[in-house]
Amino acid sequence: MQLNLERPDYTWYLRGADGHHALVNERTIERSFAIAPESLVEDWPVVDAKAMQPDDLAPLFALKPELIVLGTGPTQRFPSAAVMHACLSQGIGLEVMDNAAAARTYSVLAGEGRRVVAGFIFPA
Template sequence: MQLVHEQPDFEFFLRGADGRGARVNDRRLDASFIVAPDRLLEHWPVTDALTLRVGDLEPLFALQPELVLLGCGETQAFPPQDVLAACLTRGIGLEAMTNAAAARTFNVLAGEGRRVAAGFIIGTTGAGDPT
């Protein structure tokens, strides 16, 4: 059997994520961040999905995604209603999930060529190394 190592055709690939960190390409990130297939924005100043404000999403909106994935840490949480409404009024979908699920979903959508952006909240209680 021949094995072929496929390289993604987008710049940033998530190799793993949990509530304590993430691995983007070969870099370990230990603070909240935003990623799109062609952009990585480190040090996103968000620490909790439950207290997320509409203004916190502006860096994501600037990427002009059709879908925003919100990695909430080790456990799924839902942002306030005004945050959801801000996405809907812009015609942008928002999906909240664990960081691990958001990493997997991001890679699939980016691999399909979708305009996806993801915000990962790091620093929540979690166990295990994402690598």
Template sequence: MQLNLEHPEFDYVLRGADGRQALVNDRRMTRSFIVAPRTLIEDWPAIDVRSLDADALAPLLALEPDVVLIGTGAGQGFPPASTMALCLSRGIGLEAMTNAAAARTFNVLAGEGRRVVAGFVLAAPDDADAG
């Protein structure tokens, strides 16, 4: 059997994510962030998926995605209906799922050449210790 190493045609790969951290390529992320196949935005100020509004989505939408994934942390959560309606009104799909599921989904969609952007909500270290 011949094995070939394939190099993805995008710059950022999620190697894993949970509610506290994520691994983007070889970089450990401990604060909420945004990732697209060729863009990484660190220190996204999102702290709770239930409070995501148009201002919080602006940097994701600026990347002109077809699909927005929201990694909601360790557990499932959903943004407000108005936030979901904002994406729908622009013809952009929005899916909310745990960070682990969002990481896997991002990699699949990016690998298919889709215009995907993902925002990952990570618990601040103080919040994670309190919970």
């Protein structure tokens, strides 16, 4: 059986993530970042989900998502209610999960053509 790697028809694709790094296209990223099918925001300054502030979401909101998938590191850690409210008040869904699950979820949604943005948090 011959296997072929099929690349998505968008610019930035996520090949996987864990609690310490992610593989975007052919690059390894070890600092917090955000990704959308046509955008990559490197060096997102968030290093702890529990310490997030609503203003930390500005780079993600700028990408005009209908849904944000938030990868919070090796384990699921929920941000404050204020962060969740900031999303909901703008009509943007927020799903919180560990980085590996967030990577899988983002890839499925991006592949379906959804307006999804994923933020991945790595400790400093």
